[in-house]
Amino acid sequence: MKAILETARSKNVHVPQTNKRPIHLLEEKKAALKIAYIGGGSREWAAKLMVDLALSPHLEGSLALFDIDHDAARENENLGAEVFSHPSARTRFHVHATGSIDDALAGADFVVISIEPGPVALRKADVEIPWRYGILQTVGDTTGPGGLCRALRSVPMFQGFARKIRERCPSAWVINYTNPMALCTAALLTEEPKLKVFGCCHEVFGTQMMLARLVRDNWEVPEPPRQEIRLEISGVNHFTWALSANWKGRDLFPLLRQHVSGKEFFKDRSEDAGRARSQQRWFDHHGLVAYDLFRRFGVLGAAGDRHLAEFVPWYLTSEQELHRWGVVATPISWRMQRLRKSRQAPDKNSALKPSGEEGVAQMEALLGFGDLVTNVNLPNRGQVPEAEAGRIVETNALISKNEIRPICAAAHPPGSGELIRRALTQQRLALDAALLKDSDLALQALMLDPLVDLPLCQLKTMLEEMLEATAGQLPGWDT
Amino acid sequence: MKAILETARSKNVHVPQTNKRPIHLLEEKKAALKIAYIGGGSREWAAKLMVDLALSPHLEGSLALFDIDHDAARENENLGAEVFSHPSARTRFHVHATGSIDDALAGADFVVISIEPGPVALRKADVEIPWRYGILQTVGDTTGPGGLCRALRSVPMFQGFARKIRERCPSAWVINYTNPMALCTAALLTEEPKLKVFGCCHEVFGTQMMLARLVRDNWEVPEPPRQEIRLEISGVNHFTWALSANWKGRDLFPLLRQHVSGKEFFKDRSEDAGRARSQQRWFDHHGLVAYDLFRRFGVLGAAGDRHLAEFVPWYLTSEQELHRWGVVATPISWRMQRLRKSRQAPDKNSALKPSGEEGVAQMEALLGFGDLVTNVNLPNRGQVPEAEAGRIVETNALISKNEIRPICAAAHPPGSGELIRRALTQQRLALDAALLKDSDLALQALMLDPLVDLPLCQLKTMLEEMLEATAGQLPGWDT
Amino acid sequence: MKAILETARSKNVHVPQTNKRPIHLLEEKKAALKIAYIGGGSREWAAKLMVDLALSPHLEGSLALFDIDHDAARENENLGAEVFSHPSARTRFHVHATGSIDDALAGADFVVISIEPGPVALRKADVEIPWRYGILQTVGDTTGPGGLCRALRSVPMFQGFARKIRERCPSAWVINYTNPMALCTAALLTEEPKLKVFGCCHEVFGTQMMLARLVRDNWEVPEPPRQEIRLEISGVNHFTWALSANWKGRDLFPLLRQHVSGKEFFKDRSEDAGRARSQQRWFDHHGLVAYDLFRRFGVLGAAGDRHLAEFVPWYLTSEQELHRWGVVATPISWRMQRLRKSRQAPDKNSALKPSGEEGVAQMEALLGFGDLVTNVNLPNRGQVPEAEAGRIVETNALISKNEIRPICAAAHPPGSGELIRRALTQQRLALDAALLKDSDLALQALMLDPLVDLPLCQLKTMLEEMLEATAGQLPGWDT
């Protein structure tokens, strides 16, 4: 890590510069940082990570890609070679694909996990079986019947990763990107409570950007960078909320209240939804669901509408109702198609562009290159007053050298607080179902699901069908 | 109270008899017990109370009936004269109707409250408007949209009662029978926290009787009296649960588990429901909903199926589904018809029969005629671990002379615990809506309701319609 | 248990008699009740238990006495023969001493534990070593340095008992009488969480009797039996408190306030203490410490002054100060002397007298012979709001057939509540010290002890001396 440290410059305002010499004396003589990537064949996340690493002036080292689809990892190895040799790259990482998770992890400083738990075809079952029972899911990877089944197959995989990490790199920082975020993260810590794990998600960034545009439009200033929008985050991943929001110390909630009270604000957006569908812009939305939650509870939903809508019973009552809010469900066909596209090497003639993700910034903060205040998923120790100790919650946190400390959120209003507690109980039941391979607990998790409004016998049949469809990924179950 | 005390005989096993003389010296020289009845024109509850009083060997005194329908109170006055002069009556109470609530309350030892909040016609609105939006309610007086509107009009009435009681009889024991039980009781204590208030409901007795029959049928013994079935109660009124059950120390849950595992046990009971409808037996049920909750969560629903079904989303998805469980919704037409029947004096030729209600037994216990362990509604001080302090919960309690102390329940399993928390939050929002006359909070209460599965704009329209229908009983609202 | 059941008569007022036949059918055909007594050589407690059993009309069976001092158990066997053949005995128990704890426990319905943990000589060390460091203890068996060392040697013994009970009679009710009550009881449940354990102590009875005399003296009535004094108990054993008190529903606290406000009430009682010492009446006291706590905190200490004084720093600052309150420390010499006295058979010519203890009444209640409301030591599940879940606390409880359920206490005032929390933390540290055989934790427990006001180096030296003195009873410690 010598190279890294030599370039270190504390960006923390209130921490004066210290002579750099002692660090040399103190640090172990590692040649460089090692990052292990589980799910290293990932099409999207691996590429983004490599570009961001390439743009970091602070980091240098190697990136080990492990994937059960070794070919995909090899493709990323090739892509990596191009990224780090790009003219605008500021550093080098040696990227190599390996078929051995043990080799990938051995001695790693960071472990990044972004996997697809099981064949993508299963996502089809996750969404299509419930749809036959009248349950519409916009995403189906976090909560709802789809999220549940995805959790059931992911949890044992993450238990396995946890054991491997403890063996091979017990003091590494482990960053999970995989959904269902809360449960995959919980699985790691349930298996190995001493690992240094946190979960990262970019949904809150979208809320920041939405508010940045609001600031721009209302206060006649250029659009501020999203980091200037300070949110007081409290919730569970994809069902995060901002209890307050400010830009440069100015409370944004009065502005928001005025914004959403416009006569046409909540008008029917079915046309927009139709256009998004025909143009395959699946992620388009106006934030109307987030704003509607704000209108009703006084606190702002802080994730994309596709995710928020799955945690409450009001927006997914029909496709028509969903479209009315300007939101469309992501089709599975598109997800499967996307897999067949080949990876694109970066254009040599234009500069590499930062992905907008924060993983590399977090690594830098953990390595001591300046504090970072952001939002992450961590076990609750009091930061979310509504949650039991130990449940995985999403709040702001302060990341500094080798530590992450959650920042206390205020209490939610009773209504939104209850919705969060419900989601947490559902997650607890789903986690226990996965750990104990118990379909009765899985049924209980579904029974509490806000998207579910079925007679219990139908619900049970639906669950059985789903478990059967995903049975190949549920080793040890009695189904 | 002299006469009463002279007949006093402590039934408490472990408290040896004491010389009665000191009591004479100690007690104030009251001629007799005074009971005030708010809603004293009540057709059913007043008659039951008078019969039970007439059968008590311990009590004697006067019963003041106040009702805004003074004629109804007068009818009960007449009925009372017949009850207490009945050959099998063991004591006398002077029953008189009064048009003044102040006179009724002045110096009372007990206050009983069982009122209809507003014209019965409003119950029609409570049930029929939601039905037009697809929301089916079996009762509509506790939770759901109907329970909410009923709460909105009851709470201010109960605030008024509380003020009157504090002025006229601040140390009386106040027994509430009115639904929504939890919110009417909460309204009294919110207004006057020092009153000695509790709420009573007979739903748990039905569960005890159901289990008594089970004991009879499985263990070849005569049906035990319901009091021998000991339940560990924890929940909110009408959504009460038994966390354990025993008869003479024998755990009944293994028997229950065996009972419900019979192949045909949960078979379709639509035919029974059809028969109940044609015969106007609206309260018939097999306890299948209670047993289904037991099958799913491992703890037993301890109220009638009509009530339990309204607290969860699974049984009221359609009339057909409801009937499948052998349950029918109580029609409002029947409720209105019933009001037109005249009161029936007791037959002189047959003995008065105890009503099966427990109000008089509770009064006896509070007067020192032996301890009573039963279930009541009280502010939470820890007896329901899932509930915040102060919320009105239903658990077992020990009633003894001039005091009621709740008995601690164990923790619920996570699933049923979450359902209770949700009901408590909904009630909190409904209470605040009523106290603050705030339709936004009323909407939030509805949003959390498990029977609600509507787009929010429809929900809001429905609420507006309901508030308009009940507007005459919502003084001070801005609707 | 046939004989027992045939004589059964439910004393519970509100539970009507049932035909007795079914019970015959239901109950297992046990010849009789079996009680196992660990510490069966006990001089005082075994004799009391046998007399109370002999006076019970309900119970019949055998009593197995196990003691590591087999001769003492044999002496009690002989004593038992005389007790149960006494003319006034109402039942028979076959009493036999056995050298095998396994035989004693096999198939027992109840297990009673009252042991002396280690040679009595160690009690000398428990008291005398601290005294050399200026720490005065009145009893030294519950808290303070003496209570700590006694806990350290008791806990492993009770862990052993728990394992044996689980093997030999896992569904027996286990009643612990041994001090330190809270920690011995905790040790059983820590080792075997599923055992049905509770702890019994008579200290609260003394408070009831004190108040009964107060009622007699102030209200000119005969002294009521102690059971008529209803206390709302909340605390830890020997540091129990009454949050309220009534007799027949009348609040006793106003009377108490008047009582303690007498000018001479708290006058110096050194003379009484001197007299008690010269007459060897070690347990005499006026309850002045209990009343002083009442005067200061508004809630009443509900144990003997000798015990209460050890939980706070104010009364044991010197022997002189202690005597000023009319209390004397129990000398160890007397305890040791007492052991040398031989057991006295009951006088054939006068009736057996109930001991005043409650163990047999509790067994009767657990066997279904009527409910009993009393105070017992149980794991906290919310009954003491100040305590963490699981800590052993003392409150009221309802004992009925085969179950014990704690009754919720109100919150303490902040001052007394804090004293209880401190005692609980101290106990937690002492328990962990014993379980982990860790002298650092033992030191922490001492550091929190209110009797301790020493420089830490002295405290550490004192602890080392005490551990050395008791080392023979601390197997596995590194001292």
Added chain:
Amino acid sequence: MKAILETARSKNVHVPQTNKRPIHLLEEKKAALKIAYIGGGSREWAAKLMVDLALSPHLEGSLALFDIDHDAARENENLGAEVFSHPSARTRFHVHATGSIDDALAGADFVVISIEPGPVALRKADVEIPWRYGILQTVGDTTGPGGLCRALRSVPMFQGFARKIRERCPSAWVINYTNPMALCTAALLTEEPKLKVFGCCHEVFGTQMMLARLVRDNWEVPEPPRQEIRLEISGVNHFTWALSANWKGRDLFPLLRQHVSGKEFFKDRSEDAGRARSQQRWFDHHGLVAYDLFRRFGVLGAAGDRHLAEFVPWYLTSEQELHRWGVVATPISWRMQRLRKSRQAPDKNSALKPSGEEGVAQMEALLGFGDLVTNVNLPNRGQVPEAEAGRIVETNALISKNEIRPICAAAHPPGSGELIRRALTQQRLALDAALLKDSDLALQALMLDPLVDLPLCQLKTMLEEMLEATAGQLPGWDT
């Protein structure tokens, strides 16, 4: 505030620069910052604040000094003139003394409070009366009998300040420096819950510096600036603890453990104490008390030894024992003497030196000149798991533009956790005593004090003497 804003440069690393124009548009057109200083005659704190302000490149405006000793405020006005005209001053503040608190507060952006509650002579009584009863206090301004009496007279003053602030500058940030910190801060918020109040103290800085020297000595690096020592702070003011400590991500606790295990580490330091006394270096200490707490509990006391020692019973058993730890009590005579010294204008020929205090840095952070992570006193919202909601606790916090958010601390070990809870309960009782002017509650606060080991009658007499001595500052008391 225009001038200020024009110089604004966000130091926050992860918040990219934004075009400055919009800020002009957005900010109100205030000429400059206004700081009000209550206790503006303060000798030490006012001087430090003015120097730090003078060195800030960001701030500019006016400083209004209010003091009931108007002459003292005038002297500071003069001193201020010299400070801000000093050649090394980087900014100007207009300093003016005013006899009107209303004028001082009107429109202030910040309010600083550092007062002496009552004549300094009362500090003599605070310390000397207890000393006559054998209670030694090293400082006597925070806890112990001295801290209690100081709280009793401060609380009503702070209630008065709160009312004035609400009237004159309700959205000002209020920074309290006065001891007892927790109670003065609580008094402000009890009176006016909506004020933006926090409390500041430099004691933790001393711990950081102590550890910085340790790093220097053990790792052969130059002494790091204290801000590089990151502590996880959790406790109450002056009884703060570090639950963990790191320097640049390296855990310092293993180093500390090694450090304190040196054979001579805890040796008798009486000689040092003697030397400190003869040289009047009252604040000298080696941190031995902090380290001893670390040795015993595994977490580090994070305040000066003089303060820590007052919160536990072990170090102040005698002067000799205190000196053994290398600590001396601050004599009151010295405090009084110091008051007579005249203020010293800064030397024109050498640069102004930063005071080492953090108030100005906090103001800068609140104005948006970069985030600051530090430790402050705030109402608990979960950051200290041991404390009730709302109690004033000291933890880390993130200060950013117009907001302060506490950072969650982990749970304490049980032993130190209990000590904190005790201190919090004592503070609660003292606060209630002050608010209700109730000497019984004051006595309860003393009864819980770890320095108290007296018979209650003596304690009561002592308290009466103290209340009498301070009676002139206790308006409305019935003493």
